[in-house]
Amino acid sequence: MADLPDARTLPLDEASRAALAERGLEYRLLRSHDGDAIDAHSSAWMRGFAAPEAEEEHLRDVRETMAGRRLIGVYDARGAQAHWPVATVSSWITPVTIPGGELPMWAISTVTVAATHRRRGIARALLEAELRDAHAAGVPIAGLTASEATIYGRYGFAPATQAATWKVDTRRVRWAGPEAPGRIEYIDREAAAALMGELHERTRLQRLGEVPGWPRRWLGHLGLVEKKDRAVRAVRYLDAAGEPRGVLAYKIDEDHEEADADLTIRFLVADGDEAVAALWRFAIEHDLVGTVTAPDRPVDEPLPWLVSDPRVPTSSLTDHGWLRIVxxxxxxxxxxxxxxxxxxxxxxxxxxxxxxxxxxxxxxxxxxxxxxxxxxxxxxxxxxxxxxxxxxxxxxxxxxxxxxxxxxxxxxxxxxxxxxxxxxxxxxxxx
Ligand SMILES: CC(C)(COP(=O)(O)OP(=O)(O)OC[C@H]1O[C@@H](n2cnc3c(N)ncnc32)[C@H](O)[C@@H]1OP(=O)(O)O)[C@@H](O)C(=O)NCCC(=O)NCCS
Structure with missing residues (x-):
């Protein structure tokens, strides 16, 4: 898609600045080179999401991603931690896949208000400003993923994509899908993260509602950042010509009865149906595993058609990608x-x-x-x-x-x- 505007260069919304100033709060746009302010912003939204206080190293990693976004904080000079914002939001302009192509979307993230400042209209001031900013920048749609489905309808957002959590009792099914002509091999987790990014970028136009990812997103799926997890493993699928077509990050729960472990698919991305099926087969036929669970997967995953008993794979659905036409x-x-x-x-x-x-x-x-x-x-x-x-x-x-x-x-x-x-x-x- 043609060059998109850089949201970081857009001016601060005057209406929300004035409304918050009247309540003694400062509505501030962070500068992308101000590392300390970005770290305090990240610390504040992590606390807002009830996460533990971040290590220095984690904050530095996050800084790289956050510096590319438009970061806004609301500050209360009366607080003991006045350099920490009492409310946060970040946004960036990104393509979203639509039927027949892509559209620029105003992506909104890390919306938090401190527990000490909640329910006084601060989130409303932030969200309404984001929509005014999107409109002023000529970005025709806004998008987000929501922690709770009750927050964003009032601003005109609605769930436009759903996600499914699939579960398969692997002892009750045999593989009934196609024989894959390629092969599966283990790969290093760093290599898997890189391949994930490549395959996601190559395939995101095939799925409506998809947006580009970023390096930390993939490293997180591999358990390499934040909640580091050495139990995560990765395999890739190579087609008959030896081309990598898919990658699967998964984790097997160690705490299990004999031959009855839970295998969780942390992320699966593939270029083509052949690789999707092959990676599912790898998971379903894994030794010592009794249940495969795959959250955040498509609602129309072909899984029931790939196994001997279509009643065994079950899915539960939830709202996932929210859009707001501007x-x-x-x-x-x-x-x-x-x-x-x-x-x-x-x-x-x-x-x-x-x-x-x-x-x-x-x-x-x-x-x-x-x-x-x-x-x-x-x-x-x-x-x-x-x-x-x-x-x-x-x-x-x-x-x-x-x-x-x-x-x-x-x-x-x-x-x-x-x-x-x-x-x-x-x-x-x-x-
Ligand atoms: C969700 C959150 C940002 C709301 O902030 P806030 O400043 O308390 O919200 P406001 O006071 O501006 O409330 C605006 C409206 O949203 C409603 N609202 C706020 N939080 C809500 C929630 N969690 N569920 C349902 N409604 C909520 C308010 O009742 C108010 O409704 P009204 O305008 O119809 O009267 C804040 O509670 C928070 O940080 N939660 C934890 C982190 C989180 O879940 N963030 C969302 C990320 S996707």
């Missing part, structure tokens, strides 16, 4: 569609960005969107439902069944058909 025409015109549409969409958005009546004409898989003020609406929803349905992760028919979309049967059916996608959207990382 610019309706830009977002709708950017994606490809599976069917024609000509209708008026009425979008309600309490924060204003997406609000309005929009004429949506889709022909030959592309949309033209224009303002249609005063026109009668064929489909009515809020920015949350539009954001949830944008990648095809939930159908409008389901949202209508929940009373969250209104309109004519024909218009809803046509729009649903147009939004349909071949595979479920999936975001493989937490950010």
């Amino acid at each position: 610019d309706v025409p830009a977002v709708l015109e950017a994606r490809a569609y599976a069917g024609p549409v000509d209708l008026v969409l009425r979008v309600a958005d309490p924060l204003g960005y997406a609000d309005g009546a929009w004429r949506v004409e889709i022909a030959d898989g592309r949309a033209t969107v224009t303002e249609a003020a005063g026109a009668g609406a064929d489909v009515e929803l809020t920015v949350q439902e539009l954001s949830a349905a944008y990648l095809g992760g939930v159908s409008l028919a389901v949202l209508r069944a929940a009373g969250r979309v209104r309109g004519s049967d024909a218009a809803i059916a046509a729009l649903d058909l147009a939004l349909r996608v071949p595979r479920a959207p999936f975001l493989s990382i937490v950010y």
Whole structure:
């Protein structure tokens, strides 16, 4: 995707600065070379997420990632630790995969407010400023992953991708999938982290809702940073031509009855179905293992079709990638569609960005969107439902069944058909 703006260079939101100043709090943009301030910011958000106090070395590692982001802290000069922010947020502009390509997305992370300052509207001041910043920078959509699903709906975010935790009782299944023509081999964890990054970057355009990762993300999956874990192992799959096509990081729980251990898949990334199946087979057929658990996997994992008893693999679903449309025409015109549409969409958005009546004409898989003020609406929803349905992760028919979309049967059916996608959207990382 063309060069994206650097979020770190954008000015601080004046409305939130003034609102927080009235409460005696300083809303401050950190400088990317101010290591001490970044470390205090990281220490504050780690405490906000109930993590232990970080070692110096860990803070230095984190600094590298954080220095590339737009970091904002809220400071209370009256505190005993006044150099630690009482609230934190970070953001950066990143591509997100959409049907037919990519879109610039305003990614938001490390939203925390100190337990001493909670429920006074500080998070609201931060989040509303992030959306104003995204809008001012011309970034048409915002995204995040959420610690709790109750926090972000009020700002117009909605879950657009789901993640599944798969579980397989391996004693009850035989492999029934294809024979892989390649081979599996163990690799060093550092090499596995590098291969993960490469394969993720090579394949992220194949999955709707996916975003680029960063080195610490992969090192973390391998147990090489933060919560260091020598129990993590890694294998890669090489195709028949000897090309690395997939990598699996996993851990076997040592505390087990004989031949009944739990194997947890920490991360699996693969270029192509052959490698996905081969790595699953490796996990399922592992000796001494009774259960394989794989969190943060696609909801449409082909697993039930790869084993002798499709009832044995079970999955539980959760919301994962949250999106918030900021610019309706830009977002709708950017994606490809599976069917024609000509209708008026009425979008309600309490924060204003997406609000309005929009004429949506889709022909030959592309949309033209224009303002249609005063026109009668064929489909009515809020920015949350539009954001949830944008990648095809939930159908409008389901949202209508929940009373969250209104309109004519024909218009809803046509729009649903147009939004349909071949595979479920999936975001493989937490950010
Ligand atoms: C979540 C968190 C950032 C909220 O900060 P806060 O400053 O207390 O939030 P605000 O006072 O601005 O509250 C804004 C709104 O969110 C609601 N809210 C805040 N935290 C909530 C929570 N955990 N669950 C549900 N609603 C919540 C408030 O009730 C308020 O609702 P209203 O505007 O409709 O009246 C803070 O509790 C926190 O740091 N939690 C731990 C870390 C975390 O989970 N961060 C989210 C990362 S994804």
